[in-house]
Amino acid sequence: MSDDSAQQPGERISSHIAHNARVWNYWLGGKDHYEVDEQVGSMVTSMYPSIGEVARADRAFLGRAVGFLAGEAGIRQFLDIGTGLPTVNNTHEVAQRIAPDARIVYVDNDPIVLTHARALLTSSAEGATQYVDADAHDPQAIVEAASGTLDFDRPVAVMLLGILNFVVDTEKATSIVRRLVDAIPSGSYVVLTHPTLELGGEGNAEAMKFWNENATPPITARTGAEVAAFLDGLEILEPGLVSCARWRAEDTEEAPLVAQFGAVARKP
Template sequence: MTEHSGQVAHNARVWNYWLGGKDHYTVDKEVGDQVTAMYPSIGEVARADREFLGRAVRHLAGEAGIRQFLDIGTGLPTAANTHEVAQRIAPDSRIVYVDNDPTVLAHARALLTTSPEGATAYVDADAHDPDLILRAAADTLDFDRPVAVILLGILNFVLDTEQATDIVRRLVDAVPSGSYVVVTHPTLELGGAGNAEAMAFWNENAKPPITARTGQEIAAFLDGLELLPPGLVSCSRWRAEEGTEPQQVAQYGAVARKP
C-alpha cells in the first residue's frame, strides 16, 4: 500500500478531519472515527491545540516582538495558520513551514501566501533531521536574530525520548538568545489515561506511529529554557481568554524562552 493512495490513514489528514476540514480520505475518516469512539475527547484536543497555536503566536509576534517562525510538523492548512496570525500583527514576519507528509506538500501553496513585507516558505523534511531543516530554513530565516521554533504535536512522533531531546537541543543550539520554543505533546496524564488504547489502535492502523509522554518528560525537552507563565499546562488552559475556564485536555502546552 502506498501512502499517497489513501489506503493508509495519515496523521495530517486525520487531524484535518478532526478539525472539520475536507482534506482527507475515507480511510482517514474511518480511523478518526474509531479513535474518537475509543477516546471521545480527541476532537477537543485537536481544537485546543490549534487555539493554543493562535494564542502563542499572537503573544510572540506581539508582546515578545518575534518576527521569525520555524513551524515544524505544520499539518494541512486550516484557519489561522501561523503566518496569518503573525503577519496580522507584524506584516514583516517571516515563516518557514516544515512537513514531510505528501498531502501537506500538495497543499503547501495555501501556506505560501504572504504579506508583501514578510515571507513564507515550505520545506519538505522530516522532524528527525533537524540539520536538514535548519539548512533549508536559512534561505528564509536569519539565525542571527531570534526565531520561534514551533513543535506542535510533532515530538510525539519521535518515539525515542533521547532522540526527541537531541532534536530539540539541536534546534535550540541553532537559534540565538531571545528565541522561543513552542511545544504541545499528548499525555496519558491530565485525564488522558483512556488515550492508551486509542494510541495502540492508531499505531496498528495509521502512520506515523505515536507515543504519549509524562509532563516530566515533556518538561525535560525545555531544560535550560525559561518557561513563560503559566508553565507547562494543558494546552487549552495556556493563557486562556480572561474570564473563561476551558475544559482540560490531555495535551500539554508550553512556551519557553532561550536566555
C-alpha cells in the same frame, strides 16, 4: 479529497493507510482527507471522545502563542515544524496580522501537506512564507533549508506542536530539540504541545494502541516530567507547562482540561 487531486506530489502518497495530517484535518472538521482517515479518525473518537476537543485546543493554543510572540515578544521569524494541512489561523496568518513583515518557514514531509501548503500558505507583501519538505528527524537539514528565508543570527520561534509525539524514542526526540535550540540565538523561543496520559487522558491509551496498529506515523504519550525535560536550559514562561487549552486562555477556569501539554519557553 479525490485521489486525482492528490497524486501530483508522487509515489509517497498512500491513500489506503490513515495518516496523521489527514486524520487531524478530519478532527478539525476539514475536508482534506480520505475515507480511511475518516474511518480511523471516527474509531479513535469512539474510543477517546475528547480527541476532537484536543485538536481544537491545540489549534487555539497556536493562535495565542503566536499572537504573544509576534506581539509582546516582538518575534519576527517562525520555524513551524510539522505544520500539517493548512486550516484556519495558520502561523503566518496570525503572525502577519500583527507584524506584516514576519517571516515564516513551514516544515513537513507529507506530500499532500506540501501540495496544499504551497497553494494556500501565501505571505503578506512585506513578509515571507516558505515551505520546506523535510523530516523532523533531521533538524540539521531543516535549519539549512530554512536559512534561505530565516536569519538564524536573529531570534526565531521554533514551533513543535504535536510533532515530538511522533518521535517514539525519547532520547532521539530530546536530541532533535537540542539541535534546534543550538541553532537559534539568545532571545529565541520554543513552543510545543504534546499528548499525555495525564490530565485526564488515561482513556487515550487504547486509542493510541489502535492508532499505532492502523495508522502512520506511530505515536507515543509522555508525562509532564518528560515533556518538561525537552525544555531543560530554557526559561518556561508563565503559566508553565499546562494543558494547552489553559495556556493564557481568556478564562482559564472555563477552559477545558485537555490531555495535551502546552508550553512556551525562551532561550536565555
